[in-house]
Amino acid sequence: MKKYNIGIIGYGGFGKFLHNAWSRLDNVHITAISDPMTDKLQGLGSIKTFTDWRDLIRDPDITLVAIVTEPASHELIATACMEAGKHVLIEKPLAITLSDAEKIIQVRDQTNTVAAIDFIMRFNPLMQTIRHFSQQGLFGRLRRVDVENYAQDEQLPPEHWFWNPDRSGGILIEHAVHFIDLVHYLAPANVLAVNGLKHSRNPQQEDQIMANVLYEGGLIATHYHSFARPGFFETTTIKLAYDLADIELQGWIPLLADVKAIVNSQNKQTLLSNPFFEYAGSVPIGQANDESRPAGWGGTGNLSQSGRQFIYSGGIRYEVDEVVTGVLQLSRPKQDVYTSCVQASLLDVLKKINDPSHPLAAGLETGITSLVVAVRATESARSIV
Ligand SMILES: NC(=O)c1ccc[n+]([C@@H]2O[C@H](COP(=O)([O-])OP(=O)(O)OC[C@H]3O[C@@H](n4cnc5c(N)ncnc54)[C@H](O)[C@@H]3O)[C@@H](O)[C@H]2O)c1
Known part of the structure; x- marks a missing residue:
């Protein structure tokens, strides 16, 4: 070898x-x-x-x-x-x-x-699976990504290079690029607009920052990162809202994703046959709880000529049968x-x-695409006083 x-x-x-x-x-x-x-x-x-x-x-x-x-x-x-x-x-x-x-x-x-x-993150099998499903159109269009990340700074003294924008670029550039790239990995699209907000606890330490990114096709991503709270609260939550699925990942090396998906029979089969998917249950679409239609409200959906239910999401019509819940899970330790x-x-x-x-x-082009977003959001955040 x-x-x-x-x-x-x-x-x-x-x-x-x-x-x-x-x-x-x-x-x-x-x-x-x-x-x-x-x-x-x-x-x-x-x-x-x-x-x-x-x-x-x-x-x-x-x-x-x-x-x-x-x-x-x-x-x-x-x-x-x-x-x-x-x-x-x-x-x-x-x-x-x-x-x-x-x-x-x-x-x-x-x-x-x-x-x-x-x-x-591009090599995490959980992310690769979600991307594969996204590319197949299993979940419909991705409309929203919400990254909420609290990290401790107890091991980052004020003189650490991390806090110095001339050495790290700041939190969005040094850290959030991972998550910005994740959005580009899951649903590549042109960036239409970027803005940001930040808080500095003192002139040297910019400790909370947020980026909003609008992509062509309507995906809006938000990245919030805080390096300000004790380690007890250290969490990373990534919420993905597709037309037909809510997916919630925990941890910065995610091992588990909660999945709630509206499926037709073919998509259900694809989901259930995936080795990482653990099925929890399903409900026919006509019986599934619909928060927008409380009991007594009337019909819960529409029937197509084929006798299947159809629903609209983002103006797109999808034919569906069931709501499936479960988790995508890697049964291995994080390390x-x-x-x-x-x-x-x-x-x-x-x-x-x-x-x-x-x-x-992960060629260098992926590095520059995420950096463009991080730089623009950082500039926007720092322009607001
Ligand atoms: N991909 C990931 O998951 C991941 C995780 C953590 C860190 N990182 C990245 O890795 C890089 C390093 O982060 P870290 O947490 O290890 O930082 P660190 O401060 O712990 O380590 C950096 C090391 O580089 C050394 N160094 C500085 N200048 C040098 C030079 N000119 N020549 C050789 N060595 C030099 C320092 O002495 C230090 O030992 C950063 O870019 C960070 O964003 C990536």
């Missing part, structure tokens, strides 16, 4: 996690690590260590470099890596400005290297799912290196 030599630049929290996850892959060999903090480079055995990343990229044995440093440094390091002939996997966000992101793409094209962004997502992300890039016709799951 061909083994790929990988270098990691940036050996903080996430760099270590990647090292641990990737060392379990048979075709991967982590051969070099760089971080300016010498204490972080202790105990790495036979791995070559460098305090200056420029020395790492001179190593001719390395095929791919993972860039796991703070966001503002991604452009400088990624372009230098590609100019040195290395393929790259860049941590999100691609960069903190659009001009930096465009420069990375330009250098990729000039050097003909393989470059991807580490959007790990396992997170590990396999980061492994799959790297394997996808290695596949592209080996086979240029392979379509990357």
